Amino acid sequence: MFEAIHRAVSELSLGGAVILVSTALLLVLAIIYNDRLLFVSKSKDVPMVSGGLPLVGHLKWLLDLAARRVKFLDEMVEFQRTVGKGGRPFSISFPALGGKVTVINRPEYIKWCQKTNFPNYIKGDSFRESMGDVMGIHGIFVADGEPWKRQRKMASHIFSVGNFRTHVQSAIQKDLTTMKSLLNDVSQRGTQVNLADVFFRFTLSSFSQMAFSADIKCLPAEAAGLNEVVEFAAAFDYAQQVMENRFFELLGTFMERFNEKGRNMRKATDVLHSFCYKIIDLRLAARREGTVQGAVSSKGDKDLLALFMDMGLERDELLPVVLNFLIAGRDTTAQSLAWLFYEFALHPEWMEKCRQEAIDYLGKGDTARLMGYDDLSALTCMHACFYEAIRLHPAVPKNVKKVVKDDVIRPYAQGGDEKDSSLTSQPGDLPDIVVKKGESVAWSDYGMARMPEIWGEDCLVYNPERFIETRPDGTKTIKTYSQYKFHAFNAGPRLCLGQTLATYEGVAVMAVILSDYNVLFDHEALRRDPPTYADSLTHPLVNPYTVRFEKRE
Ligand code: HEM
Structure with missing residues (x-):
């Protein structure tokens, strides 16, 4: 037999031999990498999502994702429940994001x-390639290293308590x-209002x-x-979805040169860009003319733009x-409020508790006072309801x-x-994870909110009680x-800079609405067409109520 093979090979032309050897090599590689992308390593402790094809891994899944044939977050929840059973890590392999993504x-x-x-886990080139043309490669959401550090340090000044x-x-x-005037007008006219739109307007304007x-x-x-x-809003909603898709599309940005x-x-x-x-330009002109244009408050502190201009930008x-x-100041908080009121539609008992708290503490009608920053610590029920909505519907649902x-x-x-x-794990509780240079790690706060291993058996239930603590004297506090468990505001050195601002805004808006108005939901429409999310960088409602x-x- 060997003689027959030897004779067949020796009779082949050079071209034929190359084809034969390449085919044999490909066959061997396809046997070794039979469920994943070429050269991607596998670990017995970190199972890989099943259904991967030899040499290309989960390419089909990636294409389905890019074509929006699957909903990313729900798929992740399902993979966690099945492949990552018991709250363990799992991986997926495709020709993007370094070939292998380990979900942690x-x-x-x-x-x-x-x-x-x-320092070992950065945003990297896929963020710059997917978002750089819109957000700038040095924007705080895209940048790493020194450019990120400089912006973070400067921006943190406007989030000081004094400010x-x-x-x-x-x-x-x-x-x-x-907003009070608007609510008064829409209530007198009986106007149907897209609540998410009102929240977007509020956060864009105030920020x-x-x-x-x-x-x-x-x-x-x-x-x-x-x-x-x-x-601005319509343009960003569009841009966000395209940027999200670019993470998964193989030739996406190239094809964008030619397509609609x-x-x-x-x-x-x-x-x-023109909006910004x-x-x-208004501020630059004001500076040239020596008119400060409201940038400096009586206390001598500066707004964000003034701080960055002083850096010589x-x-x-x-x-x-x-x-x-x-974008940070607009989308996240507005979406969280929209999801919160959806939860209120399903859980009116919590809306009533919040209403009572707002009226007891801030009053109602003409004598009500507007919430101040220092009131936040006393408004525990509203604070807890807002955080529980964010836990279940995190504004940045994956990363x-x-x-x-x-x-x-x-x-x-x-x-x-x-x-x-309870977070301190012992050797053996959870497997070690080996990761290689260039690969990716990912998590989904949306998925984590739905894991009993993290939030208990009632993880799917909207239960603000989990954010309320009773002090020894019987009073309530948040x-x-x-940060790594309630992780919706990110954690570590890149913890969200706007958490307190978002919380203050969320509770203040809730108080203004609830103290003086009944919110009339169309429960029949909500049952027929419950809000769901759009796969995007943030977490918008695809069909706002x-x-x-x-x-x-
Ligand atoms: C409910 C509201 C909010 C949620 C859930 C939220 C969540 C987050 C998350 C998850 C990140 C990390 C994003 C990433 O890694 O790319 C982040 C970063 C950030 N957030 Fe927020 N955010 C909220 C509101 C705000 C607001 C109102 C501001 C005000 C400007 C803000 C400013 C920022 C900034 C500047 C960063 C970048 C931090 C850095 O990379 O150092 N956020 N936020």
């Missing part, structure tokens, strides 16, 4: 990547007053005011104003600053990091968590968890 939906693993070995008590509070209270001292007039005081489309999507994306980017340049360098912060150097993630080999001792408001006596 456990606080202990996340702590390793976001604190213990933070909250001065122009953050006054910007929010100004818009709460406008522009506090960060850039710019009144962009997107929150109307009357119902008729709601008919005017906010161009690319043309629309360039138009959306122009709208976003308008804000920047040019017009073009200011663009990503304005855009990244506008991914690139591995810089080979590493072994060892959940037990790091300090215990002072806030939550229950805090480790409408409500009417009824003034209370």
Whole structure:
């Protein structure tokens, strides 16, 4: 037989021999990598999602994702329940994100990547390639290393307590007053209102005011104003979905040079950039003319734009600053409020408790006072309801990091968590995870909220009680968890800068609505067409619901 093979090979031309050897090699590789991408390693402790094909792994799943034939977050929940049974890590392999993504939906693993070995897990090139043209490669959401550190340090000044008590509070209270007029008008007219839209307008307007001292007039005081489309918002909603898709599309950005999507994306980017340049140019002109344009409060502190201008940033360098912060300040909080009121529709008993708290503490009708930043610590029920909505519907529902150097993630080999001792895992509780340079790790806060291993058997239930603690004297306070467990605001050095702002805004808006209005949900429509999420970088409702408001006596 060997002789026959030898004779057949010796009779082959050079070309034929190359083809034969290549085929044999491919066959051998296909046998070795029979369920995953070429050269991707496998570990017995970290199972791989089944159904991977030889040499290309889960390419088909990736294509389904890019074509939106599957819903990413629900798929992740299902993989966790089946492949990562018992709350264990699992992996998936495809020709993107470094070939292999290990899903680490456990606080202990996340702590390793976001604190213990933070420099080894970066945003990396896929963020820059997917988001750079819109958000700028040095925008705080995209950047790593020094550019990120500089922006973070500078921006943290506007989130200081001193600043909250001065122009953050006054910007929010100004818009709460406008919102009161709007609610009054829509309730008198019986107008159906897209609640998510009102929240987007509120957060965009108040953040522009506090960060850039710019009144962009997107929150109307009357119902008729709601008919005017906010161009910035529409453009960003589109851009967000395209940026999200680029993480999964193999030739996405290349094809955008020629297709309709690319043309629309360039138009959306122009709208976003012109919007931000308008804000920047106004301030530059005011600086040249020596008029401060409200940038400095009586206490001498500065808004975000002034802080970055003082660093000597040019017009073009200011663009990503304005855009990244506008987006951070708008979407997340507004979406969280929209999900919260959906939970209120399903759990009216919690809405009533919040109403009572708002009335007891801030009053109602003409004598009600607007919530101040210092009131937050007393409004435990509303605070807890907001956080429980964010736990179940996290505004940044998933995240991914690139591995810089080979590493072994060892959940037990790091300090215990002072806030939550249940996080301290012992060797053997959870497997170590070996990751290679260039691969990715990912987590889903949406998925983690739905894991009994993290939030208990009632994890799927909207239960704000889990955020309420009773002090020894019987009074209530907010229950805090480790950042790595209640992880919706991220953790470690890249912890969300706006958590307190978002919480203040969320509770203040809740108080203004609930103290004076009944929210009339269309329960039949909600049953027929329950809100669901759109796969995006953040967590928008794909089919936002409408409500009417009824003034209370
Ligand atoms: C409910 C509301 C909010 C939630 C759930 C939330 C959540 C998050 C998350 C998960 C991240 C990490 C994102 C990433 O890794 O790419 C983040 C980062 C950030 N958030 Fe928030 N956020 C909220 C509101 C806000 C607000 C109102 C602001 C105000 C500007 C803000 C400013 C930021 C900034 C500047 C970062 C980047 C931090 C860094 O990379 O160092 N966030 N937020």
